[in-house]
Each structure stands twice: as C-alpha cells, then as structure tokens.
Amino acid sequence: MKMVHAVIRPELLEEVKRSLEKEGFYGLTVYDVRGRGRQDSFSWKIRGNVYKIDLLPKLKIEIVVEDEQAHRVAEIIQSAASTGEIGDGKIFITHVEEAIRIRTGERGPEAVK
C-alpha cells in the first residue's frame, strides 16, 4: 500500500474531499499544519520585537490506498487543489508496509477498504 500525503490550501478541503468521494476514496485523515514554500512571507513587529510570518496555514491530508491507486489519488487531489497560484502545496507518496483496522484486527489492503 501507499500513503499519499498532500499539503493543500485549507479552503480547498471540501473540493478535494468531494472529488475523492466521487471515485470511491472515502477514508482519510487530515490535520492543520503551517507551511513555507515559495510564497511571499510577511514580516512585521509587535511591541518592539520583530516577527515574521513565513509559515502560512495549510491542511495536510493522509490517505492510505492500494499501490495501484496511489497515482490516481494523487491526480485527483492535484486537480482539485490547484488554483495555479503559488502556495497550492505538494503531494508526496510513501510506501506503507502494513495496515491494520483497529476494530477488527484485519490486515493489509482489507484494512483500508
């Protein structure tokens, strides 16, 4: 199996979820992250100290799927999450050796069906 990690703009989560659902990818895990990429950063001061915001709010999605589905999932995300502007984010694919469904103890691809 593969884990598809995607860092996206938070406002596009609904869009991405909907696109994934349409092709039957339902299970996923998301969390808030902050990211730095090529985007402009903001710097300013408060009460005498210098601050810089170069970390902007993003969302990270993790989806585990069977090997052969990983590229399709990545494509779906890429097209749903792209606005063409800097800061759209990245997708990474990594290898997963084992998956277990906690409820039943099922293992392997069964666990993420």
Next chain:
Amino acid sequence: MKMVHAVIRPELLEEVKRSLEKEGFYGLTVYDVRGRGRQDSFSWKIRGNVYKIDLLPKLKIEIVVEDEQAHRVAEIIQSAASTGEIGDGKIFITHVEEAIRIRTGERGPEAVK
C-alpha cells in the same frame, strides 16, 4: 527501524499509553487529527449555509521502534484502542531509514532506545 502510525479515538490515548508502557515502549509523538472513515457523517446548516461534519476528531500516534518490535507495538495498540465499534481507527507501518537523537547526535536504533 519502523514507524508505527496509529489513528485512534482520542479518549483511548491513556489506555494505549499505559499498555505500551507496560511493555517498555515509552517514546512516542501524538497529535490531533480529524478523520473520515466508514462512520456515519453528520450534516446540517448554519445561517443559510449547508455544513456537513464527516471529519470526526481522532488522535494520531507515531512511534518509531526497531524492525522486529513493530508488529508487537501494532498489536498492543490494536488491542488497547479497539472498542469494536466503527470509527476505531487504523494502524499503518512504514519504514524508517535513519533515526537521530537531537541531543547527542546518536544515530540508528540507539537514538530511539
């Protein structure tokens, strides 16, 4: 080494931690996530706009251990985090090529002892 990723119900964290401790697994990293799986989702509207909650609060645990311990760790988590109800979560195991203890610079399995 392996990284065991587990998405669990937040209220079972203590249980999982205790079970791991008992067998000597102490180091771990956790964070709040939201997850979607087979669970029912909730949908409703606020002030004229439709909302749906299909992402429910979960906790993610990451534990890096030596290769041969990974399955034992997964088993411990699976049995501690299972209620038998939909939404119990998943465990994934991935491969870790290198580990470093920041404090000392130690590398490899030593770093996660």
Next chain:
Amino acid sequence: MKMVHAVIRPELLEEVKRSLEKEGFYGLTVYDVRGRGRQDSFSWKIRGNVYKIDLLPKLKIEIVVEDEQAHRVAEIIQSAASTGEIGDGKIFITHVEEAIRIRTGERGPEAVK
C-alpha cells in the same frame, strides 16, 4: 527523495528555520505535536481526578529533499535544535517515492525545488 521528520522544542523553530535557509532549504511543513520521551513527566490531580502530563508540547517539521541532501538537512536540524538537555527530540528519515507540485503538476525532485 527523502522526507526528514524532526520533532523539536517549539522555541527552537526560528533557529532551525534560519539555519536551513542559510543552506538553501526553504520549503517545509510544521505542526504542533505532543511528545513523550525520557523527560520527567508531571502528575497531579484536579477536582478529585488524577492527571499526569507526560506529553509535552513539541513541534514537528517535515522536509522533503533529494536523496543526497537528506543527511545534510538532518545535520543542520540536529545542530540547530540541540540544547544538550533531555527532551531535545528526534529526527527520522523516510523514503519518498514521488513528489508532485500541486500548482503545476510537476513531478519528482523538480516538485520540491
């Protein structure tokens, strides 16, 4: 490519970011985590119930870079994030099979340049 995961003390983020920038590593993703390691834990009670804080606030950084850069990135982080005290954190390196820039669809090392 490789993904370098680092769990660090939250207050050293600026330091780490600065050190990485100096050698041209700009892109990264961070998020708040809580971690347990060798550090002392704190236990106490509130209103009749026992609580223990053994999870202390940490920050996790994820950086995807080309294979040959991974060890350099790890070294930079290790030296910037180390105080010599227990609780400095860990660095893990994992393998990334594919990377995609969402904005353009570029793949491979190009995507994280």
Next chain:
Amino acid sequence: MVDAGDTAWVLVSAALVMLMTPGLGFFYAGLSRRKNVVAVLMQCFIAVATISVIWALWGYSLAFGPSRGGFIGGLEWFGLAGVGGEPNPDYAATIPHSTYMLFQAMFAIITPALIVGAFAERVRFGPFLLFLVLWSTLVYAPIAHWVWGVGGWLRSLGALDFAGGTVVHISSGVSALVAAMVIGRRIGYGSFAMEPSSPTLVILGAGLLWFGWFGFNGGSALASGGLASNAFMVTHLAASAAALAWMVAGWIHKGKPSSIGAASGAVAGLVAITPASGFVGPQAALVIGGLAGILCYAGVNLRALLGVDDSLDVWGVHGVGGTWGAIATGIFADASINPAGANGLLLGNPSLLGVQLIGVAATWAYAGLMTFIIVKLVDRLVGLRVKPMEEMIGLDITQHGEYVVV
C-alpha cells in the same frame, strides 16, 4: 437638576453599551473563519476608537445640535463645546449633558460596527476606516437627527423609536445588504464550507450583547425608575422568546438545535424589541420576540437563497428585526406604559402604524442609497477589496500581520 440616581443609571448604561461593540466583535469573530478572526475583532475595536473621536468632533453636533430644517444638526457643538455637567433639558433634564452625549456616543459606535458583518473577510483595513468615517457622518448622524434630534422631522411626525430600532438597526441592516451586494461575494462562497471558527466566541459575544442591551434599552429611559425597568424587562423577555423561537425553527428545519442559532435568535429578539421597549409590556414582548426569532430566521434563509453574501447576516438579523420592531411598535404600543408614547393599532390607533411605516421607508431608502454611493466612492478612490491571494491567506495575516495561535 442633576439627579444622582438617574445619572448613575445612565452612566452605567453607557458603559454597558460600550461593551457591546467588543461583544459584537466576539460574536462576529466566532462566526468568521479562523483566518479572519483578528480582522473582524480589529474592525469592531477600532470602530470604538474612531467613531468616538469623530463623535466628539462633529458627530454629536450634527446629530443633536440645533436643527437645520429637521434634517441635520448644526456644528455649534463642534468639539463638544458647551457639552458639560449641566443637563440639557431638551434631551434629558436630570442627567448631565455630557452623560447624554456619552450614552448617544455608544449608539453611534455600534451602528457602523454592525455593518462589519456584511463584508467581513474581504475588505482592506484602510479603506474600511474611510467607509466608517463617511458612513457615520453621512448616514448615521442625519438619521439620528431625524428620529431623536429636537426638531428632527420624524420625531416631529410622532414616529416612536425608543432605543434605536430605526436609527441603529434598520440603518445598519439595510446598509449591510447594499454593501454586500456592491462588494460581492467571498471567493468560494457557495462552494467551500465556510466554517464558523468558534461557537464559544459566538456565545461570549451574544452574552455580552444581551448584557449590554439592558443599558441600550433600559438606559434609553434616560432616568432610573419604572420606565427603565419596563424597558429592561421587555428586552429580556423578547430576547428569550426569540432565542427559543429561532432555535426551534432551525431544529425543525435542519435537524439540530444549534448554539449559533440560539445566539442569533437572542440578538434578533433584542433588535426587534429595541424600538418598542419603552412602549410595550411583557406579554407583547413575548410575542414580538417570538415572531422576531422566526422572521429573522426566515430572513437569513431568504438571503441565502438570493445568493447575496451578507457574510454574517446583518440584514437578516438587524434589517429584518429592526423593521419588524418598528412595525410592532405601531401595533402594540400602549400609552399607559409610557405617557410620552402613544397607543398602537391594537389599542385602536392605526395612525401610529402609518407613521412608523414612513420612518421605516425613509430609513431604508436613505441608508440604502447613501451606502451605495459611499461604498462605490471608497472603492473608486482607494479600492475596498483585498487581492484574491490575500483573501485566500486570510485578513489576519495580510492586513494585520497577526494570527490566532490558540
């Protein structure tokens, strides 16, 4: 002669009304997306500072100074010249003139702050300040003069607005609708989920608004005693009835009783009772509040159907609620509660309702038209809307360089 008890009550009321604007900030911040929480809070907070200064300079004089033809006050009281510790018996005979001015200042502050909800999450901060100053001067001051100023034409006509249903709520609600239409929808409106950042902040805001409203309506008696107590009582009952009504309407319609619904309902009830609070009793208050909850709930849903992105539903709550309150005053007013008032429709006096409708119509027309002109003007001059990329990142970081960690 200054009465210590009356002055104590109106000073406290002024303090309570002042707190409403930060309260409104929390209410709106909780309804906004997380990335715009600071921006909304800041817009409300800075409204306090900005309007207070212009009120002292020219606003109070324009609104309450010697009338120029019933339309606007003169600048005789510029810089609060002559506004001191002695009462001005034209407005309130037992409290210092400065107390009356302060109490009115707090109304002048919250009114434009209410409009913030209409174009939340997408306007530049500098141009917003310009809008604030223009709107307060060109819309608020004249309407306040019409309704409350000695010689104001609506006051002379006999229109009743105890605590600002027309002056505060209709004017801001209608302006909100117009501003939202002119400025346009937020990026992704209708396609992304735009999740309220925090029901906790919404409840905090609603709680502070409710608390402050006792001063808003009760203080409008401009004296302590039976009339203030009546206004306080009906305010509380209308808010309660409306909170329940909106909650139940949403529960039936959408399946869950939402805390944001209950809070919005309470505000709707507070709005609707505002003009009536010195003229009706408790039974009428329950009816006015209950209907306000349902009407405003419908207003919000109607607004959504029309596709107008009045982001935090200022029109649905304040426009609809304020209009209903002005009409309800014409229906339920009871001169036995306040001899300075009049009887309404139910007590056999349909003419009051007519006068109330004139007031409503005039305010809708004037506030709507002027807001259209002001928004267009500001947009031409300095550009009101942020860049799309800034809207995506959020106003907190892009406008203020701040963000919410906790």
Next chain:
Amino acid sequence: MVDAGDTAWVLVSAALVMLMTPGLGFFYAGLSRRKNVVAVLMQCFIAVATISVIWALWGYSLAFGPSRGGFIGGLEWFGLAGVGGEPNPDYAATIPHSTYMLFQAMFAIITPALIVGAFAERVRFGPFLLFLVLWSTLVYAPIAHWVWGVGGWLRSLGALDFAGGTVVHISSGVSALVAAMVIGRRIGYGSFAMEPSSPTLVILGAGLLWFGWFGFNGGSALASGGLASNAFMVTHLAASAAALAWMVAGWIHKGKPSSIGAASGAVAGLVAITPASGFVGPQAALVIGGLAGILCYAGVNLRALLGVDDSLDVWGVHGVGGTWGAIATGIFADASINPAGANGLLLGNPSLLGVQLIGVAATWAYAGLMTFIIVKLVDRLVGLRVKPMEEMIGLDITQHGEYVVV
C-alpha cells in the same frame, strides 16, 4: 415610592446576575472535554431563555404570588399580570415591582443552570429542556416561596437566607448529586483522563461569576446603601479567602497550586457567603470563606472517593458550600449589621442555628426527592442519556452539529 438610586442599583444588579449564567457556561465549558464545550455552553445559554419565559408566564407567580398555605404562590400574577412600575411594598418598597421580578428572574435562571455540571457530557438536549422546565416549576418555585415568599413557611419560621444559599445553592447542589447518581457515570469515568478543555475559559467564567455575584448578594439588599455595601464587601472577602484556601489545600495535597483550584475555591466562597452576606461583617466573612474553601475541597474529594460522577462537582461546591453557608449564618449572624436579621450562636442565640438547620434539612429532602422523581420521569418518557457512540464522539457534534475549531 420609587427611589432612583435604589432602582439603579437593583437594575444593575439584575444585569450582573444575568451575566452570571453565561459566565457559568464558560466556567463549565472550560472544565469539560473539548468535544462537549458547545453543548455545555448551549445548555447554560438556553436556560436563560427558557427559564425567563416560564418565569414570566407562571414561575414568578408560583414563587412570589399570594401564598397558598406557605408552600406555593398562586397564579394570580400569571403572565406578569399586575407586575408593573409601582413598587410592591411586601417585597421592596422603593423599587418598581418589575425590577424586583427581574432581579428574582435572574436567580431562577442560574439555579437550574448550575445543575448542568452534574450530568454534563452525557444528556440529550431535548430531554434536558424538559428537565429544566419541570425542575424550575416543581423544585425552584416552591423552595423560593418557602424561604422568600410572603407567608412562606421557612420565612415565617425566621430562617435567614439573604441571597439564596438555600434556595439557589443547596437546592441545585443536592439535585446535582441525585441527578448524577440516577443518570450514571460517563463512559470511561475513572479509566480515561478527562481533561478540562481550557483553564482560560474556567478563569473567564470564574471572573464573570465573581463580578456578577456583587449583584447577586449586593442587590439582595433591594436598595442601595450600607447594607448593599456590606453584602458586597463580605462577598468579595469570602471569595478571596476561599480561593486562597482551596488553592493552598490542593497545593499541599497534590503538589501544585492549580488555577482551576483557585477558581473553584472562589466560587465555593461566593456560595458560602451568599446566605450570610446581609448578616455578617468582614471578619466573619474571612472565616466563612476560608473554611468554605477547605470544606468544599474536601467535598469534591469525598465525591470522587464515592465514585459518583457529578462531573463538574456541583454538589461539592454548591451543595457543601450552600449548606455550610446556611449553618454559618446561624453561627455568625449579627443583628447590628442588619436589624432585619437576628443574632447567631456566637452572639448568644442558638435558636437561629436550629431554624437554619430545619431549612437545610427541608431543602435537602425536598430537592433530593423531587429531582429523583423528575429525572426518572424524564428518562422514562423520552430517554435522557445519549447513545454510547454519541457520547464518544461528543455532544457538540452529535447534539448541536457544531464544534470548536479554535
């Protein structure tokens, strides 16, 4: 005759007491787990709306209307008929009757809201509303009548309860204990950590409660002046002493001075001084408060030992604190502070303590029994508890479709 100063003070006090219920919501929300924050806030918020309406309809009349045998008031004042701007000298001669009614309304609101803490995080919202209405009608109104109503049997007996130690705190605290036992523990109680979501909210709530309590106790003088000032002073001192005492007790017992402990202690002190606040001086207040901090701390630990999941410790704070306060009134009361009171044990009058104990016992028995019946009844009729899966996911999402992002 209405006095402007007295009316101003009692109106402000009513506003302050109203703010206490949202304040309580924050206090409780901060003590709850993150997934139930909205639900707890909503339960408190909707208690304001619900009780206000039933208070206007029948509650006030049942509690304060013409007595039926000292046990309950009649329905003569249904819908607030006859409750207007003139004083009702039976209750307060210098403020409008509507002001008195409002002030009492705020007490009627917060009392059942206090019970929310007992069964937090596990009851369905609709049945909760039913419980609220029944409890307020069948438990609160009668007890208020006994103690404060003209002709009420405890009042006639000479029991002293200046601002509601018995009526508000014992009644809610005992009911909380019973309700928690009948409804049962939360899933995982004793095995999972149940972390308070936010000390910040706890402090916000405690701050607003403390602030509002100046109105609660000070306003119970029903006039401005020396007695109100005394009540205010002893309230403040008892809260302070109790906050320190609880904090120190926890520090010694558990190793750390916790902010939640200090906040809980302050509330315990406020509770305990409530019945005594018009009858004791500052030195007694320090003693009553200091002991309240320690007794309530012990009460909470005892409750935990007994394994009852009174989730946010309503009994430990309000039941124990209210009982101690009623007894302390019997010990420390000093007729020189309030001629309408009496001397207590320390001034050589043991009989007052006896009467106080009768009041305590009657309230424990009646509130306990009736709450048992009401909870059982509601549970039978409509099912009070959420499904286990809903409890796991949290009430915010499952009951209200809302959740806390920030």
Next chain:
Amino acid sequence: MVDAGDTAWVLVSAALVMLMTPGLGFFYAGLSRRKNVVAVLMQCFIAVATISVIWALWGYSLAFGPSRGGFIGGLEWFGLAGVGGEPNPDYAATIPHSTYMLFQAMFAIITPALIVGAFAERVRFGPFLLFLVLWSTLVYAPIAHWVWGVGGWLRSLGALDFAGGTVVHISSGVSALVAAMVIGRRIGYGSFAMEPSSPTLVILGAGLLWFGWFGFNGGSALASGGLASNAFMVTHLAASAAALAWMVAGWIHKGKPSSIGAASGAVAGLVAITPASGFVGPQAALVIGGLAGILCYAGVNLRALLGVDDSLDVWGVHGVGGTWGAIATGIFADASINPAGANGLLLGNPSLLGVQLIGVAATWAYAGLMTFIIVKLVDRLVGLRVKPMEEMIGLDITQHGEYVVV
C-alpha cells in the same frame, strides 16, 4: 448621609474595577506564549484574592488610616475595625465607609497585578506570592497614603491625582522596569520569536479594561453627577485617541495596523488620562490621549532597544503613560471643571506642574528603590526564577500542572 444614587454609582464602579484584574489577565495571557497562558492568568487571578485579604487585614489601614507623619497610616483599622455603613466624611461624605474601602481595594489589587507583565513567563509561583504581599504592603500602601490619605505629604502639597496615575501606574510601571532588570531576560529573548498566543484574548482583555476603567476614573468622583460624567467622558476620548495614535504610529513604522497595537494604545490612553480625568475637559483629553499613544509607543520601542525584557511592556505603557498623565495634569488642569482641583500651566499656573513633578520623582525613586530591594530579597530567600528547563517547557505545566488545550 448616605446617598443612594452616589452609593449605587461607586458600588458599580468598584465592581467594574474588580473586573479589570481578570481583564488584565486576559490581556497579558494573550500577549504571552501559549505555554504560559495559565500562569499569567493565575498570577492575576490570585492577586485579586491575596490583596483583598491583606487589604482587609492591614493594607487599607496602612494606606488610609490615621496618618503617621504623612508617610503611612496607622493600624487603627486593622481587620476593617470601624469600617462600616456610615460614611467617613474625610474621604467621601455620601457613601458608606465600606464602599469607599471596597473601591480602594480594587485599586490596590490591580496595581501589583500590572507588574506581572514585567517578569511574565519566568518566575516561580510561590515566591511571586511573597513578592505580591511585600510589594503591596511596602510600596503600594505608603504611596497611596502620600497621595490620597488624609495628611499624606503629597496630598498636602497639592499634587493632583484624580484616579491613580501616580499611585497605580507610575508605581507599577517603574517597579516593572526594575523587576525586569533584576530578574533578567527570558531564555532566548532576542533570538527566538516569542509569539503572542492570542490577539483574541488581548482584545478581550483590552475591552474589559476599557469597560472597567469607566468605574476606575468615573468612580473616583466618589459620587454620581457631573464630575463622574466628566471623568467617564474624558476617559473614553483619551482611550480612543490613543488607540488610533498607537495604531497609526505602528502602521507607519512597521507597515501594518496591528490589533495588539490598537489595544495597547487604548490602554496607554486610559493610563495617561487617569490622573487628569477629574480635572480636564474633552479637548484636552483628545490631546492627552493622542500624545499618550505616541509616547508609549516610543517608550516600548526604546525599552526594546535597551534590551530590557520587560516582557509585556508594563513600563512602556504604565510607566511612561502614567508619567505623561501626571505631567499633563499639571499642564491642562482646569479649575472650572473641578473646583477641588487647580489650574494648570495653560491656565497660567506653572506651580501645579512643579508639584506634579515632585510627585512623579518621589514615586519613581521610592517605587524603584523598594522594588529593587524586595526582588533581591525574595530571590535570596526563596529563589524567584524557575529552572531553565521549566522555562522551556512553560510555566503552565511546571508551575500549575495545567495547560491550554483549546
């Protein structure tokens, strides 16, 4: 003779001022890093409890009791002996003595709480409590006596401090600077980013402070009426002008209008108008406030340049603002606003300015010196600073065993 209206106003003012200290807690908590939010809140909250108790025991008597040579009061009123419902005409003829004592108690509470910001995020809780008790007894009580006590030497000299510019703000601001220097910088100061945890909490705190300040300054008239109204009015205007001024200064200087800047500016304006609020009119208030915004903004930047880690800028806001306010009183005072005051420089009386400067100098010297001694002493005795590892982890967990989840 006790006047109901005056008493109502001063009691309400006392309640408002009490709320300022939790408000200050939110302001400071929002400016602190997330890991120290609880600790800051707790320090402010426990200051309320601690100072109240010592104020009742000895503080009030030391500050306002029969003078010993103009420097300190005697212990005749230990335990509030004799402080009851009758007015003490030396201080306020129309309100109970207990009301005056309470109002003053709230000032005594907030003053040391202000200093919390100087050494936030790095001191141990127990030693902090010791500091609190010592500072309140040895610094606050004497300075309050000098300026406000009957027979106090600065009062006798004719120094004007309507509501505590010297007693509250200069004393705390200067002490903050000294304490920050003695205790030293936070680990990583100047190299890590130290991000304010929450602009939301900052605005909440600033809103509550502003609201409470109406009582702080308005209540200092110790009666309801024209003077209270004047103080309320100028307070509001100065805060508004200063919020705008600081915001604009920061906008020009650093590119963005920050909400924390606007909030800090409002506080700076409130501080600066405090001593002047009973002696100047609205035009002067706008000038005093506007300049306060700029001067305090400069003060904060100067402090940063000097490398002193007065973490939340107590000196920059309260020290600079209070000093400016005392001087401004000497410049703008107008006896026609308050016959009990005097004319200032602009009305041809330079001597007042001289007296004001003496007051400023004496307070700087005494507060600075005594704070140096107290901090050194506490540090020697029990160790004031946490261990480096504890500072890294944060005070919430290490001092209080609590932390902020939401």
